[in-house]
Amino acid sequence: MILSRTKPAVGGESPASISEKKKSKSKVPSLEEYLQQRDYLGALTLLEFKRSIGEKEEHADLWIGYCAFHLSDYKRAMEEYKSLTNKPDCPAQVWVFLACTLFFLGLYKEAEEAASNAPVSPLQNRLLFHLAHKFNDEKKLMGFHQNLEDVTEDQLSLASIHYMRSHYQEAIDVYKRLLLQNRDFLALNVYVALCYYKLDYYDVSQEVLAVYLQSMSDSTIALNLKACNHFRLYNGRAAEAELKNLIDISSCSFEFAKELIRHNLVVFRGGEGALQVLPPLIDVIPEARLNLVIYYLRQDDVQEAYNLIQDLVPTTPQEYILKGVVNAALGQEIGSRDHLKIAQQFFQSVGGSASECDTIPGRQCMASCFFLLGQFEDVLVYLTSVKGYFYNDDAFNFNFAQAKAALGNYKEAEEVFLLIQSDKIKNDYVYLSWLARCYIMNQKSRLAWELYLKMGTSSDSFSLLLLIANDCYKMGQFFYAAKAFDALEKLDPDSNYWEGKRGACVGVLQLILANKESKEKLKEVVPLLLNSGNPQVEYIVRVMRKWAKENRVLLS
Structure with a gap:
């Protein structure tokens, strides 16, 4: 998309004037220099200045569109290219440039129309290839796939489609092959690292990323990915420390980088500022919607989470999983078997897929699917296979303990229940009732009775009292059964x-x-x-x- 900057020589100038021009050039960088340094903001400023003083620059409109595009100001680039298409001498390839800006603005139908006005070219084919993916048109996708050639640009496009379809290993294979052919294409290391990140190989991702950061230590995208790896490997504080050079977002030239950092800081800080930062980014950063849904779930606002995600057509494992979690939470909250069935189907889709069946999230999904189906032996098979990764994870231990208790493994279930540290879970009736049952089945009725005594008066405390009375009676622990039945009789004579x-x-x-x-x-x-x-x-x-x-x- 870079245009030729070759100009004819201009004669008739004196040596003095040439010397003066050389001096001025040493003070103010030329457009070529700005572009070589990838200083698109400087290039755009120079072009706009020349336009404002009436100084003509060859292909100025095209270069302004080019710089705006690379600054992620797609709206400005679109306006420039649209203006050019209205001129009779508009170069034909401008239509595909316009289509690219429309694509990045999410105007996919308009992008397809603009691309259809452009002459056949590799860029047009790549764009239509991506549009076919957006439209989920497999037939067209395969057609444009066949038109791809064994050239760097086309192969990069193919790898990106693999990535977006969650075929991360296939994308890695393409990137590694290109790296072998082009050792100086250091940015490919970032793409490989991102794929490893998606595969949950955070240590490997860090190693690959370090190769790029040795040469480009101030790369916004690379530092952001490094921070995300630290978030997964350690915690939010460690991740935020990695962004210390980028937190002053006013120093970032790219608007997208500013938005990305704002978004990730919300995640690193456990949702702090989510309602202020994430809503405007929903249509800018795909993960913003998902993280806002997670925020609502953590605030127990299940209905709001459902409203935000119900119209989302899932295309990635993460989207399928989150839709499953939301439907499961809503189904349990309102007692809807339909929502629970939908959740079970979403979990099964991920856990049963060839690409996810052997991943940790995939196995968790199958466990969730069987949990909703009440098949707890299968639940334990899948949870046991990944428990080494979740020893201190309260949510995992909660589900693991419930499955053990449901199968009568009360001694092991009690041990796992007691590993949980979250006050929110420990105050939940489901936790209290299962722990009380484990105590009773393990001949520790006094501890179950103490759980009841710590509860305030509520429908949950009444239910727990009823459970203690009946379970203690069944297990022959008659003293605490008598105390529980006495309390019940007082409540309902x-x-x-x-x-x-x-x-x-x-x-x-x-x-x-x-x-x-x-x-x-x-x-x-x-x-x-x-x-x-x-x-x-x-x-x-x-x-x-x-x-x-x-x-x-x-x-x-």
Whole structure:
């Protein structure tokens, strides 16, 4: 797309005037120098200055469009190229330049129309190749694919399509082949590093990226990728430290770089400023929508997350996974089996795909799919295969423990539940109920009762009380079953909880008689019985007091 700058010689000038021009040129860089240094802002400023003073520059309009395009000011570039197409002597290739600007503005239909007015060329074919991908037109995509040649530009275009279709290894193969042929194409290392990043090989990505940063230490894109690797390998603070040279975004020449840094700082800071930064970037940076959805999920605003993602047609594994998570969360919140079924299908699509089945996210997806289907043996198969990567991950441990408990592995489930540090999870009823059940099944009913005592009065505390009463009774831990049924009876005197309490209290006496329970427990059981107004109380208490008297147990 770079135009020729060859000019005819101009004669008739004196040696003095030539000397003066040489001096002026040494002070003000020429357009050629700006372009060679990739200083597109300087080149654009020079062109606009010459235009403002009426000084003619050959192909000035084309160069202004070119510089604006490379500064990511696609709207300005589009305006320049559109203006040129209205002129009778407009070069035919301007139509494909215009199409490129429209493509980057997301105006794909308009880009296709403009490209159709351009003469057949490799650039036009590459553009139409990318448009076919955007339109999900496989037939056209293959047609333009066949027109690609074994030249650098076409192969780079092919690699980018592989990347966007999540075929990262295929993209790496193309980039590495080009690197072998062109050792000085250092930027290809960035593309390779980005592919490794997408494959979750963050250490490898760092090693490849270091090759490029040795030569281009101030590259915005490379430093940003390095920061992202640090975020994955370490934490947000380490990632932000890597961006210290770019945080002063006013020094960045590229608007896209400014937006990218704003976006990533929100992610690195755990969502801080998400509502201010991310909404305007939704149509600029694809990940902005996804990260805003994640922000809403973390704020428990599931409906807002769903509203933001429901019309998104997923094309990448990350989009499929996030749509699955949102549908699962919404389905559980409103009790919708339809949303849960949609979530299960999204998870299965990723976990069952050839490209993702052996990746960590792919295995997590299959685990989620089987979790929703209630097939917990399969859940454990997949979660066990990746648990080494998630030892301190609270969300992973929560799901892992639930699956173990659902299969009756209560001892192991209890150990995993107790690894969880998140207060949000530990205050969730699902966590409390499963942990209480594990305690009871592991003969630790006192700990389950203490969980209840720490809860405030709510529908959840009532449900936990009911669980403790029934599970303790079932497991023959009658003392805490009696306490739980007593509390339930106080909350609802007209219910039949008396029958449960009566059976549990008698059960305590049986355990005492079998020397499996302390005699002192009888002191607490009798008052529980006396709390009830049932006529059977008098007889049961009389029997207990008689036994206590015979065995020298002092009752209050």
